[in-house]
Amino acid sequence: MSRKQRRMLSRILIAAACTGLLAVLKVEGWPRLACFLAVYLLIGYDIILKAFKGIRNGRVFDENFLMTLATFGAFALAIYERSGDYLEAIAVMLFYQIGEFFQSYAVGRSRQSISELMDIRPDYANIEKEGKIVRTDPEEVGIGTEIIVMPGERVPIDGTVIEGCSTLNTAALTGESQPREINPGEEIVSGCINMTGELRVRTTKEFGESTVSKILELVEDSASHKAASEDFIAKFARVYTPIVCYSALALALIPALVRLITGMPPQWDIWIYRALVFLVISCPCALVVSIPLTFFAGIGGASREGILVKGANLMEVLSKVKTVVMDKTGTLTLGVFEVNGIHDHEDDENRNEEERAYLIEIAALAECSSSHPISKSLRKAYCKEIDHSRVKDIREISGEGVTAVIDGKAVAVGNEKLMRERGIEPCHCHSAGTIIHMAIDGKYAGHIVMGDVEKPHSEEAIHALKEAGINSTVMLTGDAEPVAEQVASRLHIDRVYSELMPADKVRIVEELLENQQDKSKLAFVGDGINDAPVLMRADIGIAMGAMGSDAAIEAADIVLMDDDPLKIPKAIRIARYTLGIVWQNIIFAIGIKVACLVLGALGIANMWLAIFADVGVLILCVLNSIRAMHVKRQ
């Protein structure tokens, strides 16, 4: 609790005790009024002061003014009626202050707990100076400095590990609880927690450019992009208060005047009391506080899951997404090739284990010096150390393949063209994937089918998207049609566009955008490396696996910190959940207020109900908002 809040709390307690005492003690006449006025001033002096300041600065209609007017009115009525019933006036002020106190306490607390969720700011960096380890402000550490990260400490700055092995907890960045191993020579990202061993890291960025700073900046900025429903409420509050004040004035005057004209007793006191009840009910605080709080809680909850949303407005757009367009490589597939089949010269699966192993061995040996992704994947499939002494005369023919002499035999490994140029008729393979034909000693030996590996959760993610009510899922890829079709049908993707150049992707997204039904939105998911233009063109651009990639963080609206496609439906779910709570609050608060306003005008609601409509609704809305922080894990 802040000092301000503690002072407020003691004022509330003293005033409540005095009010209780006065209600029991039988003080009559003027001394009674004096006592009640003293308590009233104790609890409400700041509100009255603010109301007068507001009037002096030309800002008449605010909640301080409403409360001052209502309580002054209640006092005036009690004096006029000689009832000595000053309790209501004090109760209104007291409960108003309790409500304000609760609001500032609850908002403060939830703000703190949300900020703690996102608290990944490292406080210091360890630098070795003359054999001693010194703690330094990370902002003062230059590029290329050697820093030491002890077990249990947060990595303060991006860099490369030069010494030590350890495991890293990346949960704060990715929401992934699986620890990650790190070894010398590997890149290390700031914000991770070093778990087991001491690491020496050479920094490659300044603190301000490091991942952790970028993320913090992004999250802190996100709260300042206002959602349309937030703007709506701000505007609503601006017109609402004057309307309520004039209505209250009308309620106080018109019925009484009408009665006066028609010859009935005017009942001024009744109508003025109703107008005062009306004023107390009308305070718009519940809406004005709970809506930004809900968005903030939703953004906080999402970032705990490794989903960074750049603004409250994007939460709103994301909740309306009906079409999800995805890039294939890097998003749905790992971008790593795997041997899918080994076929003989009649395009049938070769069942002979020895021959299979031999073909892989020859292919891996022939490709031993190439850096092409396929070559790397072949070497990985081979699983053994490559004996370079067996390979001679390697010639790489760009766009065709490799020829070499292995164990004294002439070998050619590559595509159909490479075969034909050597007078060998290759067998045309009908499988989808990248085909590697092989010839040994001038004779066709068979071919290996390589395919891109799907991510383990891709199918589940597409299924979850459909369950979340996404109308169409679209896949874009630069790969050949059979490969694209095969992946799409395995993952149950609705539509596929294949053999695309990067510029074609923008064109297709534009076409899809035009065909969107009025209010539904389109999201594009990519790995953010070469699809920045598409990310920007879509209604919402989602970048994946962005840990450490600045370009993606810049271009995208939503950043998924790791590359698990299941985060896509999860992000949509969180957005919908948050928006659901926003609307619950809007409808609940306005509904109760309108109902109470009507009851107040009819004279059914008294001051106590009015206090509930103001303070009670506020408290319920704030508590409801905080739920947005906790979306159920699957």
Place this chain on the structure above:
Amino acid sequence: MKKTYKIEVDCANCANLVEEAVNKVDGVKEAVISFMTQKMKIEFEEGADCDKVMEDVLRTAKKVESDFEIL
């Protein structure tokens, strides 16, 4: 030029009103107040004297909401 200030503001509606008022101060190109993070981001006009503008900003803000503080 952009600067971020830590602020203290008690209610969300006040934050909205202060933001609106501060945006009209001379030398301020754009001001954004976030109630949730208790921060005010101000983008100054080219060549404006930040300290001087900030005096005006604080005075304007205080007029709208007397509890407003820049820390």
